Amino acid sequence: MSVFGIAAIGAGLAAIGAGIGIGRIGGSALEAMARQPELAGKIQTVMLIAAALVEGAALFAIVVAMLQAAPLEVVG
Amino acid sequence: MKNYVKALLLGLVVITAGFAYANPDDPQAENTDGGTVAEEKAPFNAAGHAVHHAMDAHEFHFTDGFVIPLPVILWTDNGLVTFMSSEFDHVDHGHTIVERNGMKFVKSHETIYQLEAGAAHSVFENGKIANGSKVWLDFSLTKNVTTIFLIAILLVFIFFKSAKKYKTNKDKAPSGISAWMEPVILFVREIAQDNIEGDKHKKFVPFLLTVFFFILFGNLLGLLPFLANPNVTGSISITLLLALFTFIVQLASSKKAFWMHVIAPPGVPWPLYVIIVPVEIAGIFIKPASLMIRLFANITAGHIIVVSLISIIFVNESLAWAGLSVPFTLFISILEILVAFLQAYIFTMLSALYFGMAVEEAHH
Numbered sequence: 001m002s003v004f005g006i007a008a009i010g011a012g013l014a015a016i017g018a019g020i021g022i023g024r025i026g027g028s029a030l031e032a033m034a035r036q037p038e039l040a041g042k043i044q045t046v047m048l049i050a051a052a053l054v055e056g057a058a059l060f061a062i063v064v065a066m067l068q069a070a071p072l073e074v075v076g
Numbered sequence: 077m078k079n080y081v082k083a084l085l086l087g088l089v090v091i092t093a094g095f096a097y098a099n100p101d102d103p104q105a106e107n108t109d110g111g112t113v114a115e116e117k118a119p120f121n122a123a124g125h126a127v128h129h130a131m132d133a134h135e136f137h138f139t140d141g142f143v144i145p146l147p148v149i150l151w152t153d154n155g156l157v158t159f160m161s162s163e164f165d166h167v168d169h170g171h172t173i174v175e176r177n178g179m180k181f182v183k184s185h186e187t188i189y190q191l192e193a194g195a196a197h198s199v200f201e202n203g204k205i206a207n208g209s210k211v212w213l214d215f216s217l218t219k220n221v222t223t224i225f226l227i228a229i230l231l232v233f234i235f236f237k238s239a240k241k242y243k244t245n246k247d248k249a250p251s252g253i254s255a256w257m258e259p260v261i262l263f264v265r266e267i268a269q270d271n272i273e274g275d276k277h278k279k280f281v282p283f284l285l286t287v288f289f290f291i292l293f294g295n296l297l298g299l300l301p302f303l304a305n306p307n308v309t310g311s312i313s314i315t316l317l318l319a320l321f322t323f324i325v326q327l328a329s330s331k332k333a334f335w336m337h338v339i340a341p342p343g344v345p346w347p348l349y350v351i352i353v354p355v356e357i358a359g360i361f362i363k364p365a366s367l368m369i370r371l372f373a374n375i376t377a378g379h380i381i382v383v384s385l386i387s388i389i390f391v392n393e394s395l396a397w398a399g400l401s402v403p404f405t406l407f408i409s410i411l412e413i414l415v416a417f418l419q420a421y422i423f424t425m426l427s428a429l430y431f432g433m434a435v436e437e438a439h440h
Contacts (some may be wrong), residue, residue, distance in 0.1 A: 052422040056366060059373030066376075
């Protein structure tokens with residue numbers, strides 16, 4: 001397999017991880033909002049923060065994939 | 077505004093936005109062989125284009141006809157060398173040579189190399205220049221640097237105007253630009269209050285405000301195709317600097333309680349210190365590093381997605397695909413606006429959190 005192929009597979013796996021993580025966060029947030037509608041604002045804020053953190057972890061993997069595929073151009 | 081003026085502006089927006097992404101005769105093929113430039117039309121290299129749009133550039137490339145060159149400032153062994161980047165003829169394949177003071181420079185992939193003495197033309201090997209070395213002391217005014225100046229001018233202009241409005245509007249509700257800025261400033265101050273206990277939040281609020289607005293404006297400017305998509309916050313050097321500031325401010329304001337938490341975490345049985353203390357020490361460096369990577373990767377990924385979606389039209393070489401590509405790109409651009417705000421908020425909130433941890437009083 002070519003180098004670029006492996007990098008793309010790695011990036012795809014990272015996207016799966018991000019999807020699962022953020023999906024679960026969204027699901028729990030919706031459940032909590034259904035139980036206590038008056039806290040909906042706070043829960044939404046915390047949900048967005050947690051989603052950004054999980055996405056950060058997934059993007060680590062994407063950056064590594066980018067570094068492998070096109071090392072010179074990434075550090076712009 | 078009158079209706080026809082609105083229609084005219086909308087038409088201008090749509091047309092220039094379309095031009096700004098179009099770049100048909102850019103010979104940016106990743107597979108150059110032995111130094112010869114491909115004369116026949118190479119297949120459109122979408123990935124190369126996407127990465128090229130996310131990189132820094134030595135000119136403002138609006139369309140192929142309308143390019144604003146930026147000065148190139150190099151510090152070499154023979155002294156300061158300056159010239160306009162138009163001398164490179166706006167090409168990026170590294171074959172146009174500019175001579176100054178007996179030194180030859182070429183530009184390949186937006187990096188400037190100095191050719192060895194006596195080299196007549198640049199020689200490529202695996203896509204990299206083989207007979208030259210990269211100029212490290214490159215102080216050029218590139219697209220990113222110019223955009224940072226633009227952001228600074230915007231911030232100074234907006235906030236000085238708001239502050240003046242407060243002076244003239246004493247004891248009255250804010251009006252004009254200060255009415256726009258006040259909710260956002262209070263929002264950032266609330267971030268500081270939530271994460272830093274007591275009155276200590278006040279000395280961190282100016283830094284957090286600066287960081288928040290710089291990242292926000294940098295992200296939003298990067299979404300404008302009219303400015304040739306300056307990718308400020310998507311440049312890892314700039315996010316490295318922002319994270320470095322957070323790191324320095326955190327360490328400079330750290331109290332003894334913070335270091336005791338790192339070296340001797342409370343409530344942990346002492347045999348576990350062997351594991352926990354190295355992790356805590358690594359955490360001091362990794363937390364700002366994660367700030368850097370999170371912002372860089374989010375913004376760069378967004379830019380690459382937008383350019384790739386527009387490239388659908390060019391890969392298939394038919395304008396009909398615009399019916400699919402433009403709505404997708406519109407949707408992703410709206411998402412990118414959300415990401416711009418969210419990333420600015422997350423960076424600021426995590427910085428405030430780290431400052432709060434640093435100035436936390438020991439509570440035993």
